[in-house]
Amino acid sequence: MLSEFELIARYFDRPQAPDGVVKLGVGDDCALLAPPLGHMLAVSTDMLVEGRHFFAGADPEKLGHKALAVNLSDLAAMGAKPMAFTLALALPSADESWLASFARGMFSLADAAGIRLIGGDTTRGPLNLCITVMGSVPEDQALRRDAAKNGDDLWVSGTLGDARLALEVLQGKSTLPDHLMTVAEERLHRPTPRCALGMALRGIAHAAIDVSDGLLGDLGHILARSQLSADIHAASLPPGPALSQQPVDRQTDYMLNGGDDYELCFTAPPEKRDAVLLAAASAKTPVTRIGSLGTGAGIQILDAAGKSFTFTSHSFDHFGKDI
């Protein structure tokens, strides 16, 4: 059986030369970081708990990817450049094949995003993965939730709803042909954090949030903080390729109320439309304009004729009534 320190050394301590920002990584009492001058440190934590965020027995490689991806998605939504992360891990046992797969999934995304593991904590307990990410963003360029403006366009990256569709299939509530389930499951298990887009939108977008709990609920956070309302054109919403084969009502429901999309929802002034499209092209990430912001409060969903129809938000809430 591996000791705690052997486990850390074997799976999580990868010797690396100091880089521009990480002066000292795993192995001391603290890691030491030197964020670029004139930048703010952006910090965010997300926890994944077995039985709550993922099924018992879930593929450890996918878990490694997802645990980091959901955190990187928060940096993306702030316009921050990924810099470093810590990993707090509770494990029922030191299962080496589990650890090797988990580390592979996590580090392949870390390497792709240019972010380094600089420390953490390891303990025995029910499986629980908690990552804290650190990024940097130039002062005054963070994409804050309270910075949306009246008259802004509302945009979303990529596509929505496929992760929710995959979850319904895994829960036995729905079925999909294999080739579509493969596509949808990839969205659920291996989300792509939109870091390049978040950074490209600095100085262009006003406010951004990542869509983790459902578009309506997450957009609601921007609106509440910015004290504004929104109109969404239902027909403009971009369905995932699997969801696009479903009846229209279901598409609209999952795009508005699904979860686990990890796309960016952001606002930008209409005169920046070309700049948004250029930023999206440079980040190789498609974006769609889905509505606009106004005064007042709440979200109106408009049909193709511009008529408002009622749609309830049932965004995910861990302490909500229906759980």
Ligand code: ADP
């Ligand atoms: P301390 O007792 O000072 O908190 P630990 O014994 O918990 O230190 O950890 C030793 C070193 O290993 C520290 O640098 C810590 O950041 C790092 N570490 C512990 N667990 C992990 C992990 N899961 N991933 C990366 N680094 C870790």
Ligand code: MG
């Ligand atoms: Mg410790």
